[in-house]
Amino acid sequence: MSVPAITDAKYVLEEKMDEGIPDFPNGPLDIYRKKASFSWKDMIRFLDGDEIIAFKQHVFRTLESDPLFARQPGEDIPVEQKRELTFRRCKQLFKYDFVTRDDIMQNPWKMTILNDCLGMYDWSLGAKYFLNKGMFGATVANTGSQRHLKFVQDIEQMMEFVINSPDFEAAKFWVGNLGKTATHSVVFAQLYTPDGQCHGLHSFVVQVRDPKTLLAMPGVMVGDMGKKLGQNGLDNGTSSCVFPSCLFPNRTPSQDPNKRFGASLGALSGGRVSITRMALVNLKLAMTVAVRFSATRRQFGPKEDEEIPVLEYQLQQWRLIPFLAAVYALEHFTRSFSMNFVEFQIGLLMKDKSDRQAELGREIHAMSCASKPLGSWTAQRGIQECREACGGHGYLAMNRLGDMRDDNDPNCTYEGDNNVLLQQTSNYLLSWLQHKQEGRGRIESPLETVNFLEDMSSILQSKFTVGSVEECMNSAVPLAAYKWLVCFLLGESQRKLFHEKSSGLGDFEARNNSQVYYCRSLAIAYIEHTVLQRFHDLIKDEQTPAALRSVLGRLCALYGLWTLTNHMAILYQGGYFSGRQPVDFIQTAILALCGQLKDDAVALVDVIAPPDFILNSPIGKADGELYKNLWSTVMLGKNVLERPSWWAEFCSDKPAVGSLRAKL
């Protein structure tokens, strides 16, 4: 496969950039595009800005014009070949070097956008690339001492340690890139010194394969874990040191273990901040497919002779449009949260030892431990809904919803199981409540996500007092409800913990028995409130273009009301709701907002959709020629109309005529 010179690709980019954002081809989606209440190009400019728009187009076009990145919807590629293809493409990405060090310094958001773009193409590739480029390097940078920044050159200067995995239960699983290719890995292990003392967790750089032969180093067993549900272009490995092996530590053991743990909390948040975004990218892909499909797929209608697009059905709107609102809510959240994380990283680099920096680390840790669950679960459920909403066509591999679901799935698990992570967030909130109760000062955090808890007692006095459905269609309504909800669940969780402890349980059991319905719900409500608050503030922001405020306001209200419906029983239980009206108003408002947004839905996915080549889904193509695209892709498949290779066996020995007769 030949590779065009990089300079050519860049030239093409510059030539095309003058054109700005290209129009979509005319077709069946025109009806909805014309009905949109806002300009989709204005929305892209507002969300991305010109520099990012150009950058995305550059990345997308570069991939599209490189034959190494060519693919066919729904093609059936063996795992081994996927790994090889991904390796080659990854190597090519190192050549393209889309984001230089200077680029990152000037606009760190570009790194996230590059990950978005690569993930939209194929998460295996994005993962393989960033595990190499980002994670390995970042871990060394964040936890290594100065000399380790150049460790590969300096191996011979270092002391030797022995790493020992006593049995196969101690083997490490799931290490990305380790299955086939990694030559060095960062290993976290307990450090024992010759006096028998344990100095806790340390990170070591371990050479696992000979870079000249790719054979395992002596004493190291390293292998491929085999096929996964998704992301099969990435080789995940398992490794154990059956015999002692030579290793290199990254730190002198003299440092305070607590401080070391605190420092790595920050570095570990980076993964979760990224994953929240990655999940959102999957949801964007799925929504693009499902909304375009729903706008062009016609079924039944009020008249015998005219079928209407399924998007016109209230049920279909209710299934899909709230997830579209979630996309916009999470778009703003992940962007602003990433900027918060960059601020924290800069503080780390600047060796900021201030209280604010420490508090920022704690807050980002708490937020990321809940935003990853929120993002990954929202995407999981949203993609599944899109799959079902596209009916049988959603079940065809070529339309890619299966890959999206499979590739998103590990977001629920890696960098901490979602359910387990949520405990970190509730612990953070409970510690603030205790802080206040013990008179240690106001509740106030650098990103202000907990500040409203300062008014906890007056918030808990508030009630739902909305007088009409119209009044309810405003994000201020769910926002106020969420403030009450977080305060209520915080109080309840503390009460429950206290109750469990006072009934004689130890700390460990008491905490375990306070998760379901208490701490877990608290953490989810807190992050939903944070996402909603930020989206609400964006709408109120004077810099938000007036022409976009109306549609964004609807999305914000819908997102808030829709997520709130999961908590309505608690709102009644605690007395915030009473009587019939709250549920009546909220349900009617959700359906009314869906109805108002359905004519904007196609334009809203046009804003988030990658080019057709990247989306790689016939039913999600921008021209909306659903059946033509589907049919032509089916016909492009391998041996579609041919007899199977085993036809003669079938014909010579098939069930006898008459044997199929009904048995009942």
Added chain:
Amino acid sequence: MSVPAITDAKYVLEEKMDEGIPDFPNGPLDIYRKKASFSWKDMIRFLDGDEIIAFKQHVFRTLESDPLFARQPGEDIPVEQKRELTFRRCKQLFKYDFVTRDDIMQNPWKMTILNDCLGMYDWSLGAKYFLNKGMFGATVANTGSQRHLKFVQDIEQMMEFVINSPDFEAAKFWVGNLGKTATHSVVFAQLYTPDGQCHGLHSFVVQVRDPKTLLAMPGVMVGDMGKKLGQNGLDNGTSSCVFPSCLFPNRTPSQDPNKRFGASLGALSGGRVSITRMALVNLKLAMTVAVRFSATRRQFGPKEDEEIPVLEYQLQQWRLIPFLAAVYALEHFTRSFSMNFVEFQIGLLMKDKSDRQAELGREIHAMSCASKPLGSWTAQRGIQECREACGGHGYLAMNRLGDMRDDNDPNCTYEGDNNVLLQQTSNYLLSWLQHKQEGRGRIESPLETVNFLEDMSSILQSKFTVGSVEECMNSAVPLAAYKWLVCFLLGESQRKLFHEKSSGLGDFEARNNSQVYYCRSLAIAYIEHTVLQRFHDLIKDEQTPAALRSVLGRLCALYGLWTLTNHMAILYQGGYFSGRQPVDFIQTAILALCGQLKDDAVALVDVIAPPDFILNSPIGKADGELYKNLWSTVMLGKNVLERPSWWAEFCSDKPAVGSLRAKL
């Protein structure tokens, strides 16, 4: 691949049957097995009975001893090869002929059990076999006239019709078995007579391929749709008649179109009754894997030096055990419902023209249109929860949770999209309400699923009056709540429909705007009530062994309370709940029941688990040797420890040393 003679397999069966139900190997699961409050073998005997136990063992052992059915966990087989393997295995099943016509007449449940067994092995195989043996034949039997029962022999006697698909939008998609092998298919088409009159939908038998060559017949375009998310052993086809083609109708057009439609409602219910069961089978597989994993996977603990099984965590119990309760609730429901359907089928065969037979058809249609959504969604969510509850190991293809999810997924879509089907159920319930309001008699149906609606007005006066958590841990509590819920939603749905119509909407729009939060919720509540009622009645039944009643009672109460939590806001909205206590009691009761059932969980999955060979999941094996099984399966994988074939390219041209340095 050689095939042992069938007689040998039968001999092996008889030899082993004397042993009864084999014990499980000793291992880490012993701890939980010894803690169980009931005998798992007694439970199997109660649920299945000796004949079915022996039959299952016969089928499972036959497959296990036939090398054609050998497989490797997580193996990566190309779609084309999957189709070929499935075809060969299907052919073998015709030879084994596990269920003869006499068997079915004597015990129709065996057909379902055979489908369970094949599905537990591989749904593609089960589907391919039953589409051939069951569905094609059954459709001809149910909708064909006498002469079509022998149509294949009698083609030349029939009149010729012309089938025409005007364009590719009229092409039929998703026909099972049509992709590669089908020679004849049943086609539903509008029948136009030469005078231009349309006689509505009729079914025709169409020859699509030449059985001697497997080439398409002239005028017929028939092809394979390509890769799907799951069930890739089954070839789903697309077909259109680009040119007119010769076909054979199954009925004279003289019959009353309404009666014809009514008759086929019954035949169509069979698919949904089956799918409800198929979804349950998937959930059984997933629960087996997740519970055995959770009982052997240890993480953290109250003491530094001792880790406890994750099943000991309340959170893990709450994630999994309610789905285990759902398995037992749906096991009893699908079994009794299948018997109802058999009764209906016998009525059809006997040409029963009674009102009861007609009412039975309507009721089964309404039930199946909601039981399929309930079953397939419960399985979908349950399998996903199992996947996540097994962490990274759940994401390894070899552990099969991905295949279970992918194979279950179409259950939400075929034989009617879940959301669309639910309308049929609510229409049925609304028609009963109208029946009563118009003074046309009592609300009374053959299977008594609607009889309680006769007391609607007094039920709507009832309230939640439970005084303690203990009192709440009884299935009578959620059962009473469900009766109120169905009545409330029925009244609300009728009111909503009336409101929409009186505001000027036509029937079509009014119905569409009454689905979300009204008719849809009504249908779901109705079927959950029916499932719960039947399970509740089983516990009260004197024939249910006393020794099993306690564990079954807990499962029943848990299932009812857990599903009820989805409706708590409505229970408050309509005034059935008020104050704090209902939610407090129900949540506490759910967690208490989970805690009581956690020591029974392993035994409860032992009851539903197939043999290891069929389950095909290393982390779900009966010996509970989690890590050994996992490790040995990883090591059995292809090229696990070998360098990739492209290693030399990797080594010669990998990123330069130092280029991985952190960029931030």
